[in-house]
Amino acid sequence: xxxxxxxxLICFYGFAAVTIGAALAVITxxxxxxxVLSLVLAFFSTACIWLLAEAEFLAIALIVVYVGAVMVxxxxxxxxxxxxxEQVREGFxxxxxxxxxxxxxxxxxxxxxxxxxxxxxxxxxxxxxxAAGLSNTAWLGGxxxxxxxxxxxxxxxxxxxxxxxxxxxxxxxxxxKKHESASEQVRVNPRDRxxxxxxxxxxxxxxxxxPPQPASPETRP
Amino acid sequence: MGEQLLNELxxxxxxxxxxxxxxxxxxxxxxxxxxxxxxxMHVRMGPNKIGPWGILQAFADxxxxxxxxxxxxxxxxxxxYYLAPLLALVPAFAAWAVVPFDDRMVxxxxxxxLLYLLAMTSLGVYGxxxxxxxxxxxxxxxxxxRSAAQVISYELAMGLSLVCVLVxxxxxxxxxxxxxxAGGKGLFDWFWLPLLPVFIVYFISGVAETNRAxxxxxxxxxxxxAGFHVEYSGSAFAIFFLxxxxxxxxxxxLASIFFLGGWLSPLQGWVTADVSPWVNWIWTGSFVxxxxxxxxxxxxxxxxxxxxPRYRYDQIMRLGWKVxxxxxxxxxxVAGCMKYFGLVLVGTGA
Numbered sequence: 001x002x003x004x005x006x007x008x009l010i011c012f013y014g015f016a017a018v019t020i021g022a023a024l025a026v027i028t029x030x031x032x033x034x035x036v037l038s039l040v041l042a043f044f045s046t047a048c049i050w051l052l053a054e055a056e057f058l059a060i061a062l063i064v065v066y067v068g069a070v071m072v073x074x075x076x077x078x079x080x081x082x083x084x085x086e087q088v089r090e091g092f093x094x095x096x097x098x099x100x101x102x103x104x105x106x107x108x109x110x111x112x113x114x115x116x117x118x119x120x121x122x123x124x125x126x127x128x129x130x131a132a133g134l135s136n137t138a139w140l141g142g143x144x145x146x147x148x149x150x151x152x153x154x155x156x157x158x159x160x161x162x163x164x165x166x167x168x169x170x171x172x173x174x175x176x177k178k179h180e181s182a183s184e185q186v187r188v189n190p191r192d193r194x195x196x197x198x199x200x201x202x203x204x205x206x207x208x209x210x211p212p213q214p215a216s217p218e219t220r221p
Numbered sequence: 222m223g224e225q226l227l228n229e230l231x232x233x234x235x236x237x238x239x240x241x242x243x244x245x246x247x248x249x250x251x252x253x254x255x256x257x258x259x260x261x262m263h264v265r266m267g268p269n270k271i272g273p274w275g276i277l278q279a280f281a282d283x284x285x286x287x288x289x290x291x292x293x294x295x296x297x298x299x300x301x302y303y304l305a306p307l308l309a310l311v312p313a314f315a316a317w318a319v320v321p322f323d324d325r326m327v328x329x330x331x332x333x334x335l336l337y338l339l340a341m342t343s344l345g346v347y348g349x350x351x352x353x354x355x356x357x358x359x360x361x362x363x364x365x366x367r368s369a370a371q372v373i374s375y376e377l378a379m380g381l382s383l384v385c386v387l388v389x390x391x392x393x394x395x396x397x398x399x400x401x402x403a404g405g406k407g408l409f410d411w412f413w414l415p416l417l418p419v420f421i422v423y424f425i426s427g428v429a430e431t432n433r434a435x436x437x438x439x440x441x442x443x444x445x446x447a448g449f450h451v452e453y454s455g456s457a458f459a460i461f462f463l464x465x466x467x468x469x470x471x472x473x474x475l476a477s478i479f480f481l482g483g484w485l486s487p488l489q490g491w492v493t494a495d496v497s498p499w500v501n502w503i504w505t506g507s508f509v510x511x512x513x514x515x516x517x518x519x520x521x522x523x524x525x526x527x528x529x530p531r532y533r534y535d536q537i538m539r540l541g542w543k544v545x546x547x548x549x550x551x552x553x554x555v556a557g558c559m560k561y562f563g564l565v566l567v568g569t570g571a
Contacts, residue, residue, distance in 0.1 A: 033301070033354060040347070060336040068343025069373060072350065076369050079354045079362070135332040137393055182539045 289455035309348025364448025368439035399483035405490030427472035
């Protein structure tokens with residue numbers, strides 16, 4: 001028999017190894033496009049780990065939001081930049097001490113958090129979604145939109161304000177800008193732009209003296 | 222051990238082949254059908270030399286592409302250049318895992334199936350962007366930039382229009398979404414009626430999402446040669462082609478499932494006779510109906526291509542952001558009200 005628990009454990013370690021490898025590659029590879037793609041891989045394998053933990057909504061949301069949208073924009077920007085590798089290397093040495101301090105502080109905080117939680121060790125309750133007989137997604141949706149509606153709406157409001165502010169900060173009106181309005185273009189009447197003229201038929205090979213004359217004004221309406 | 226292996230490994234692979242092989246054949250015949258239809262619309266013959274009525278033309282093209290050399294441009298990024306076609310193809314095929322062809326005829330009956338579909342369709346853009354960048358060509362990069370901006374913009378309209386479907390169906394499961402459209406009023410029980418504007422927005426966004434005419438600025442032959450795949454030849458080009466057409470067929474199937482009742486019959490509830498199992502499907506519903514609907518929807522892709530001139534880039538952005546997204550946002554509220562006041566009853570009778 002295939003031991004499913006063992007299989008799950010093997011899968012977990014496999015995905016975890018890929019995640020860590022990809023995360024290391026993000027900060028070590030020379031090519032910045034490769035770095036962005038490694039970050040995509042890190043997100044993707046994190047989503048796989050979450051799927052193993054049966055958090056399918058979070059996993060797919062991670063892929064839709066981060067891999068599908070945020071990282072595409074990242075890649076878009078990085079592709080446009082012509083990053084000189086030497087400058088990046090210089091910065092690496094210069095910012096290394098700061099980076100190490102930040103990393104150490106984060107590590108100690110995480111260890112402290114784990115330690116505190118270990119002291120209050122309690123058996124985790126049963127999966128609330130399974131207890132309610134619902135899928136993970138349905139339960140999460142219900143909880144978000146009933147029990148935690150107010151915080152959820154506040155978060156949405158803050159995000160909206162952020163978007164508006166970002167637009168307001170970057171939108172500059174230049175006086176001399178040539179502007180075309182698509183709705184005006186759509187509403188335009190063909191008769192304002194083009195005039196159909198009728199011309200009397202004329203034969204070029206008619207026996208006339210001398211070189212062909214330009215059309216006489218009488219033939220035009 | 223043997224039986225478990227058979228159930229967990231062999232049968233899924235067989236099922237996957239049962240979807241993938243007909244899909245590849247469908248792409249080949251769709252290409253032939255496209256050339257034929259556009260030929261008729263242009264008052265031409267279309268392909269007519271290879272096989273009866275030129276029906277083997279697609280296979281001749283495939284053989285030609287496969288035996289051509291794949292050229293790697295100098296100073297292209299070798300790894301990403303070869304990876305990009307696969308990144309375009311894999312999501313286009315992986316999305317088919319959750320498509321229900323009939324009641325209980327689905328590879329993976331996932332509860333979050335619709336989210337999975339959104340995730341897969343949003344991944345396809347990587348193939349295009351990376352192909353454009355790795356080719357180390359200006360035209361390819363321009364095509365990739367245009368495509369990235371366009372796909373991200375229309376994904377929003379597409380996602381929001383699916384939110385309307387979700388509100389009415391009350392489920393992310395594609396099989397449940399089809400069941401929610403069952404009822405006694407025939408084709409008027411399907412979601413196209415209460416969600417008519419959203420249905421149109423969804424399909425047009427699907428056309429834009431697959432980079433098809435009139436939204437094909439990513440390829441734009443007259444401006445940037447062939448856009449992101451200008452440097453690709455032979456089988457690498459064939460893979461991009463396969464991904465694009467598989468995506469078109471997928472969008473046709475999804476539009477049929479979300480808005481046209483999937484495998485449900487347009488006569489549901491009107492005819493209740495029991496003649497014979499060979500005839501009953503006409504009013505009880507079967508995968509044949511889904512295939513018919515998807516065929517009609519995919520015909521629209523070809524019709525659009527033969528009819529409309531290419532959109533200008535700023536017009537595409539205006540249509541996506543200033544027209545489609547407001548329409549879908551308003552209709553999310555309308556759908557919510559319809560659901561709340563019981564104007565649309567889902568999954569009644571049948």
